[in-house]
Amino acid sequence: MQTVRIALGERGYDIHIGAALLGQPQLIAGVLPHPRAAIVSNATVAPLYLEPLREALHAARVDVVPVVLPDGEAHKNWNTLQLVFDALLANRCDRQTTVIALGGGVVGDIAGFAAATYQRGIPFIQIPTTLLAQVDSSVGGKTGINHPLGKNMIGAFHQPLVVIADIDTLRTLPDRELRAGIAEVIKHGAIRDAALFGWLEDNMAALLARDPVALAHVVRRSVEIKSDVVARDERETGSRALLNFGHTFGHAIETAMGYGEWLHGEAVAAGMVMAGDLSCRLGKLDSEGRDRLRALVQRAGLPVSLPPGLEPDRIRALMNVDKKAKAGRIRLILLESLGSSTIVADTPEDALQATLTAAAPR
């Protein structure tokens, strides 16, 4: 087991990474303020991991309330959140009860937001069971739900007590979701770590084959990179925005298609290729860097262009409502080289249009 400490002062916490961690209930029981927890999971993950975890916690004398939600981004809304509140209240959970999210990013976001707002905030633990959640969404304290007019528009910052990334849970992950998680790993390399980017170019086959050493490596490096960025800017007022590389394009794609058509990581993958293209058009990134980024995304089996039938103008319009927009202006994250990124507040409209046009599927 490897442990990465997230340095956020009194809100700091550990991320444990390794195999067979779900069989070590003391990792959870040891940090609970009171031996009572609500495990929030979904209909896909619960049959695989909820009952063993519950038994392990029960053996550690922790009282467990299970809450099973419907699966999918389409359910990341108020109605599903309400199911968590209903269960917490029906079971008379008080402020000493800890919410444990067992699942992917959607479960983590909903359960985390429930924990952030139930009785104005109760403790929270993340057990991410997808690569995307292990390398990205379980780190940084962002929680929330979608609004019909925009993704993640309602939410809160709420840091967990501990994050437990059990590599074994990735064995049951569908291939498509594995690749979607790799998109965020590529992102971490692209914005901050040329060595990780190069490692991915050399080891993509092992990663796609779920080699445990490769998986543990990308989870640990991703967590280190993301947590370093988050520690410098917990509330996303400045440099944390670098983590949104590819996301302004990606969110627009997801909104245009309707949540759930493409996975988040797939939309981000196409968004990163577009952001790389735009970086090149603006003279920030050389064409070799642009091409290497596109090639790596493609080797991971991820999309490199807009989905068929989506007009560039529609994507352009949707980029305006993104949270990253500041006082009406679009802020984009662009690359200066593979491993180095920057925030650009005023993107020239003609270059943006050219990138969107070039991103149409061929």
Add this chain to the structure above:
Amino acid sequence: MQTVRIALGERGYDIHIGAALLGQPQLIAGVLPHPRAAIVSNATVAPLYLEPLREALHAARVDVVPVVLPDGEAHKNWNTLQLVFDALLANRCDRQTTVIALGGGVVGDIAGFAAATYQRGIPFIQIPTTLLAQVDSSVGGKTGINHPLGKNMIGAFHQPLVVIADIDTLRTLPDRELRAGIAEVIKHGAIRDAALFGWLEDNMAALLARDPVALAHVVRRSVEIKSDVVARDERETGSRALLNFGHTFGHAIETAMGYGEWLHGEAVAAGMVMAGDLSCRLGKLDSEGRDRLRALVQRAGLPVSLPPGLEPDRIRALMNVDKKAKAGRIRLILLESLGSSTIVADTPEDALQATLTAAAPR
């Protein structure tokens, strides 16, 4: 104008108290991060104060989005909160937009929770227009909505940039709401300030007649007392619970009757009399103190017993789901004397039953 500074480090802020403050837009414009604000009000308050405030802000070059909600505790729910999110998104409000709550406690709680969770948190200003909101709910950063199974069960701590308590807005307040606000002033005296309690015994008539000097005095003293308690315990892990004097009984009454039958301050008033009675039964408060508390509540025109038809057993059962319950035990705030209070974790059941029985209307 008097100003009380709330000492919460980087989240510290000013509370301005005085007459004609709504005509001084620089009090607001001077603290906005960006000259754009959404004013959230309700159908009762908006016709009185929204348009003048909007014009004053417009003159100070602040762009204003008005959001008018239905009035009443019955609307303190997700559907009403959603109206705020819808308006913010429809008007493309970004993270630089400030939410201004113009109204009583319900408006402040909903607007504050919207600000706490819109795009994971945007700036917030309180302009309380009821005595209850000026002396209590606008101080301390609590925001939230009700759940069908419990009051204020969903919410967040979110501190405002500034609070503007314009005494002039109390002229239009219905008598019943004025008295409900006085209940919380009595509470502040009872738990923390014997001098304020004595002042209220001497000046209740002037207060009920809305003498401006009397109003300004109780607002300032209440804000000072409450903010002092909050500064010691922002997230309510300990001594802040003293502010809940009368509230465990009061919330049970409100839940049993259905929100909106009694005003919050009315339920708290009866709850304080019950808590005083219980304090006396447990030998903590002398009978003179108990009787003075009951007499002052009565002189303010507030209820001193349970509403007709409510069984003591029903109230007792509802006290268990209160947020103040810690790991199944009821914690109550009791008085040691007028002006001094304490948290009691294990209340003897027989004394509690005797208090509930004695509180039935005669």
